[in-house]
Amino acid sequence: MPGSEKQVRVRIAPSPTGNLHVGTVRAALFNELFARHHGGSFIIRIEDTDKARSRPEFERNILEGLAWLGIEWQEGPDKDGSFGPYRQSERIEHYRAALQALLDQDKAYYDETANNVIRLRVAPQEVRFTDLIRGEIITHTDSWGGDFVIARDLKDPVFHLAVVVDDAAQQISHVIRGEDHISNTARHLLLQQALNLPTPHYAHLPLLLDEHRRKLSKRAGEVSVLTYQQHGYLPDALLNYLALLGWNPKNDQEYFTHEELIRNFNLPGIQKGGAVFSLVKLQGFNKYYLRQLSPPALLAAAEPYLRQAGIAVDNTAYWQSALQTEQERVSTLQELGQAVAFFAPDWQGDFPGTLLIWKKSDRQQTRQILEKLAQFLETLPEPTFTVQSLHDEIMNWLETEQLGRGDTLWPLRVALTGREHSPGPFEVAAVLGKQATLQRIAQALEKLL
């Protein structure tokens, strides 16, 4: 078309028949990135024409999940624009009018042989359109049998009719949706022709696949965003990972902020083949984003998970330091909450005494060393309880006492943490402070009697 470029308006049209799905998130993300890259609008339209399965709590879950991820929309059921309403259940009049027009012009008819549903008349023909990602796609109407159902009755339209009417009414310029809709597109084109409506551009995204390379579905497991939220994945990590599933910037960059994604996003960077959703790789991203958090941000993010692990955060500085010792060692906030449990002031070291004994040592020797170490630590002033000073002091002491590192540091670490694997003893002791450190060593000694 000559003249000014049409305003970019895109949408996602989730049906509120389940909690927010990662596939929906990725479609939402790609639409949002496309809109913002082109200075356009991103719209959320709730497709609740399936009255039996649609539920308001699912709509809420979808909207809250997208907001949690930092995906922004300009118009939606909770954000009025000039193209509302944004729930199909509230747009029945539009569909009724369209259906009536089709019936009046004899472009559609009541099918008396099948429950009196309304069908669109379709002359046998080839339907073609240009997909922005795949190029020209040609379908013959014979392949699905021609006339197709567009409504159960005047007030009960089927998805095909509703999308076409709404996309036109809301001036959608680009329909960016899952590959599973490719075969529906021909029907939508036919409907647009019958209703004299414009045809938007279409771009069909590759599917998200499970480990068996089948379409990611609820049955396949962890597809609900809520689950990832509960497990302690960071929104930025999920967003970054999802953006790279089926799209890439044509270079080696892996980590993107939301703004960088907006700047770099384009349709040619979208892949044609389906992409397997890998929890392992998502964990890698989450680990990376976890490491980027400042101590206050880390505490803020981790607090719900600490509470979940039975930890009351009464001392901000203490818990910030405690979290830092595990920050690089875990991949989710949930793991983090469990990992720092031993820092609780009222921790009762519930571990077997044998765990205190280093592989080349024995019970008696371990006891003697811990006793001596406690006496030595007793002489250190409180300000010495920093990672660096403790390291220097204890290492020096080991040398003068002619003691082995493993023989000493392993039991110390276990005495303080009760764990086979944990942060180093200096890090932990520095957080605990002198008093708690000595107390835990004393507690451990009792296990060696």
Place this chain on the structure above:
RNA sequence: GGCUCCAUCGUCUAACGGCUAGGACGCUGCCCUUUCAAGGCGGAAAUAGGGGUUCGAUUCCCCUUGGAGCUACCA
């Protein structure tokens, strides 16, 4: 079955028709080291097969094979 889409390491992917096919995650060897991580330095790992076109195909065309999606009065 019919229709449609797709095809580079295990996975996500890069490579104007032109270097030893690059990166990331994972796996793995060594170093570091009190454990586990982290970190440093290495390694294994891919163009599905067959025909063309071309001086030259990962790249373009065809066939085969394989996979997926759709095939609802669900969206």
